[in-house]
Amino acid sequence: MAKIVNSWNDFDPLKRVIVGRADFSVIPPEEPATSEKVPVDSAMRGMWGPRPTETVEKANAQLDYLAKVLEDNGVTVDRPEPLQWNQPVITPDFRTDSMMTCMPPRDILLTIGSEIMASANSFRCRYFEYLAYWPLMNKYFEEDPEFKWTQAPRPRLTDASYKHNYYDEKISLEERLERTANKDFVTTEVEPMWDAADVLRLGKDLFIQHGLTTNRKAMEWFKRYYPDLTVHAVNFPGDPYPIHIDATFVPLRPGLIINNPQRRLPEEQRAIFEANDWQIVDAAMPAHKEPPPLCYSSVWLSMNCLVLDHKTVIIEASEHNQAEQMDKLGMNVIPVPFRDAYPFGGALHCATADVYREGGCEDYFA
Ligand code: NVA
Secondary structure, three states: OOOOOEEOEOOOOEEEEEEOEOOOOEEOOOOOOOHHHOOOOOOOOOOOEEOOHHHHHHHHHHHHHHHHHHHHOOOEEEOOOOOOOOOOEEOOOOEEOOOOOEOOHHHHEEEEEOEEEEOEOOOHHHOOHHHHHHHHHHHHHHHOOOOEEEEOOOOOOOHHHEOOOOOOOOOOHHHHHHHHHOOOOOEOOOOOOEOHHHEEEEOOEEEEEOOOOOOHHHHHHHHHHOOOOEEEEEOOOOOOOOOOHHHOEEEEEOOEEEEOOOOOOOHHHHHHHHHOOOEEEEOOOOOOOOOOOOOOOOHHHHHOOEEEEOOEEEEEOOOHHHHHHHHHOOOEEEEEOOOOOHHHOOOOOOOEEEEEEOOOOOOOOO
16 A cells, blocks of 8 residues: 655645546536625626536646646646536525536645645535545545545535625725725635635645635634644735635745735735745736636736746746746746636646645744
């Protein structure tokens, strides 16, 4: 029996990874937490239903190519088993008319050491998304005697979990930014809610973004669940839609992080990095002015890269500014076309979830 699951950060040598699939993806109907995150000028507003087949096929072609590039670089690739996502989600507490996708595994699965935990997402449409990964979790469980297969406490997601009418269509960008600065988000604090992509793992320290998808009670839950790790709540005041940390604050190797220049980590939160000689560098500007059609994310997917080891990174093929910066920072760049996959839930980091990286639990912030 072999050790299959081990990962403490996003930069040690990657040996095994999950790559998502776009099959049967649906744009979910509005619900209390999702409508707050679709920009008012987005073509997606008010729209829902299965995504057009040709877009699914194009996304899958790019996901398959990413899997091939990873395998060519010595990484074992596992894939989820998509469900028919166009089905309602009904629990004793709520009903919503469809699920979404299993393209961004990073939102659902959090790997810490030999444990993979399914998250406590605040979107009702994502309530059963973890099922697509259960066949893989079961396989790891059977083959790796040290694998800890975990599910975080399921939030009930009743109406009490959300502030209703939190965003009005007419709310200005300035007001949104003010709310982010005041840490006033759509979710309430009645129960812990978090997306795995809000958690940045740096060995003994977890940096967790407090925003639209992860609340303060989740931070408290993490502190109690991992008493040997140090949990830091972080905020990025320049982000009008703060969801997921991986297009905002992205580590490349021990001691080096790129930070979105429009969403800078506040001075007081930088202190721990500076005190430990970490360099925080402004990320290069994205090559594109707009995300692709029907995409939830911003152009800053440019920095949502997948680090293979301390010297190698996969970035989106058209992001030439980011490629140039990576080169200057001493990284070898593997370009992979991925914009057709963006609408399904993000870029190269989002589309993957760590299973095995070499290395152990380092203490970078002594
Ligand atoms: N809120 C982020 C999501 C990144 C995965 C963005 O769109 O910039």
